[in-house]
Structure formats: structure tokens, C-alpha cells
Amino acid sequence: LDVPSIRCDVTIIQAPSVTQDDVLQAVPGHDALFLANHVNVNSYFLDRIVGSSLKVISTMSAGYDYLDVPEIKRRGIRVGHTPMVLSSAVAEIAVLLALATARRAHEGRLKIEQGQWEVRNQFLLGYELRGSTVGIIGLGNIGQTIVKRLKGFEVARFLYTGHSRKKAGDELGADFVSLDDLLTQSDFVIIAAPLTNETRGMFNESTFNKMKSTSILVNVARGQIVKTDDLIKALKSNKIFAAGLDVMDPEPLPADHELLKLPNAVIIPHLGSATLRTRSDMSLTAAQNILNGLEGKPLVYEL
Ligand SMILES: O=C(O)[C@H](O)CO
Numbered sequence: 271l272d273v274p275s276i277r278c279d280v281t282i283i284q285a286p287s288v289t290q291d292d293v294l295q296a297v298p299g300h301d302a303l304f305l306a307n308h309v310n311v312n313s314y315f316l317d318r319i320v321g322s323s324l325k326v327i328s329t330m331s332a333g334y335d336y337l338d339v340p341e342i343k344r345r346g347i348r349v350g351h352t353p354m355v356l357s358s359a360v361a362e363i364a365v366l367l368a369l370a371t372a373r374r375a376h377e378g379r380l381k382i383e384q385g386q387w388e389v390r391n392q393f394l395l396g397y398e399l400r401g402s403t404v405g406i407i408g409l410g411n412i413g414q415t416i417v418k419r420l421k422g423f424e425v426a427r428f429l430y431t432g433h434s435r436k437k438a439g440d441e442l443g444a445d446f447v448s449l450d451d452l453l454t455q456s457d458f459v460i461i462a463a464p465l466t467n468e469t470r471g472m473f474n475e476s477t478f479n480k481m482k483s484t485s486i487l488v489n490v491a492r493g494q495i496v497k498t499d500d501l502i503k504a505l506k507s508n509k510i511f512a513a514g515l516d517v518m519d520p521e522p523l524p525a526d527h528e529l530l531k532l533p534n535a536v537i538i539p540h541l542g543s544a545t546l547r548t549r550s551d552m553s554l555t556a557a558q559n560i561l562n563g564l565e566g567k568p569l570v571y572e573l
Pocket residue numbers: 330331332333334356491542543
């Protein structure tokens with residue numbers, strides 16, 4: 271941290287799962303808000319803190335879909351987030367999910383537990399990244415880092431889709447294509463795009479119908495980009511081969527959820543940035559956003 275010229279008193283909200291109401295109760299008398307969890311800051315929230323001295327908010331996340339940024343700024347509050355510092359950790363989780371799904375890790379474990387380990391050479395054959403076509407939905411910093419990490423696996427072709435062709439895509443040797451082309455050609459489809467009105471529900475029955483029956487879906491972005499019921503149908507009917515999800519809808523996923531019963535779904539509980547190093551970098555970045563905001567300087571990552 272840059273040494274601040276101001277002294278801050280900090281109130282930490284202690285709760286197992288911090289709610290919007292917990293935060294609302296704590297805000298009066300504070301100039302800044304450090305959001306360590308995904309708590310909605312929307313009109314409802316902002317209407318209830320009228321007259322408070324809140325000047326700056328920082329999330330401790332790259333995604334900020336749970337903030338109404340225009341509304342926050344309209345009320346004269348500055349707002350920041352923590353992209354970049356987590357790209358490597360999230361990209362590693364994407365690689366983990368691509369490999370675990372392709373090589374049927376969860377299904378294999380289930381077979382062992384069910385006493386169905388077959389000793390024959392065609393048992394649980396999977397797919398390889400080597401020679402495959404990998405499609406990235408959203409070639410932002412995380413998407414680019416995923417491509418860099420996957421290059422060592424001898425992927426044949428990288429495709430990406432988004433708003434426009436990117437210089438970074440050219441530098442990485444990735445081809446900018448339409449969503450339909452990406453869906454029909456990719457062996458691995460990796461979602462690394464933010465949740466917006468455009469991406470919400472982007473993966474649904476019609477999307478799955480366009481994907482190869484041997485393809486794998488990996489989601490390290492936001493659960494609501496994929497329609498869960500449609501994904502379950504696609505996995506059960508083998509419309510696609512498997513899915514690896516770090517994020518899902520809903521979160522937390524109930525322990526008895528249908529997704530957890532599927533052998534071809536590898537599910538982990540939103541751990542993309544959950545390493546000691548990355549969470550430490552994220553918290554320092556969020557703290558620096560706040561100190562800069564309080565001192566009237568540009569935030570490290572301002573929205
Ligand atoms: O958006 C992010 O940074 C991750 O989902 C962690 O919150």
C-alpha cells in the first residue's frame with residue numbers, strides 16, 4: 271500500500287454471510303465501503319443511506335454485476351474494483367476444469383466409489399486439449415490469460431467472440447469469430463465474459479444445440495450466463511460431453527441440487543480467485559482504491 275496521509279478507523283462487519291441489511295446498518299458514519307463479498311449496492315441500498323458521508327466504494331472482485339455503477343456515480347460516490355490481479359488464479363481454475371472434465375475425473379471417482387472400476391483399456395476414455403479448438407467467450411484479461419496458460423497444451427486453434435476483434439487476440443494468434451461459429455467449431459467453450467444484459471442466459475437450449483456433442487463447457491465467469499435447467503438437460507442427453515463450473519446459478523448451490531448428481535459435471539464452489547496470494551493482492555488493491563478515493567486521487571481501477 272502507498273503510505274496514506276490520512277488515518278482511517280475501520281469497522282469490520284462480522285457475519286458468516288454478510289447481507290445487504292448488515293451493510294446498511296454499518297454504513298452511517300463511514301466515508302468508504304470495502305465490499306469483501308458480493309453485496310448488492312443498488313437504488314434500494316443507496317436510497318437508504320441518503321445523508322451518509324459515503325465517498326468511495328471498492329469491491330474485492332473483478333466482476334461488478336452486483337453494483338448499479340451508474341446509480342452509485344450519479345450520487346457522487348466513486349467506485350472501484352480489482353481486475354487484473356486475479357486473472358492468473360482464475361485462468362488456472364479454467365485449466366483445471368477443462369482438464370478435469372475432458373479426462374472424466376469426477377466420473378472416474380464415482381466409478382471407484384461405486385465399485386465399478388473396470389480394468390480394460392477402453393475404460394473412461396476422454397478428450398485432450400492437444401490438437402483441440404478452444405473457444406473463449408470474452409477475451410478480456412482473464413480470457414487472454416487462459417489462452418496464454420493453454421498454449422503449452424498444443425491447442426490447435428483458439429477462437430474468441432465478443433464485441434470486436436482485439437489486438438490482444440491477434441498477438442495471441444486467436445481468431446475473432448461469431449458466437450455461432452465458435453459454438454459449432456469449438457471442442458472446449460470457456461466462458462470468461464462479465465455478466466451483462468447481453469450475456470445473461472446466453473447459454474441455453476438453442477446454444478447447446480449448436481455445440482458439438484463431444485464439446486465441453488467451462489464457466490469461470492458468472493453462473494447466470496448459463497441457464498442451469500437447460501445445461502442439466504444438455505448434460506443428461508449428451509448434447510454436450512461435459513461441463514466444468516466454478517460458478518453456477520444459484521450460488522451457493524443447494525447440497526441436493528440436480529447438477530451435483532451428474533457424472534459429467536465437475537463443480538467447484540466459486541474458487542476462481544481463492545488463493546492466498548491472489549486474495550491478498552485483491553484486498554490490497556481494494557484498500558488502495560479506497561485510500562486513493564479518500565485522498566481525492568484516481569482509484570487504481572476506477573469504474
Ligand atoms: O468477480 C470476481 O472477481 C470473482 O468472481 C470473485 O468474486
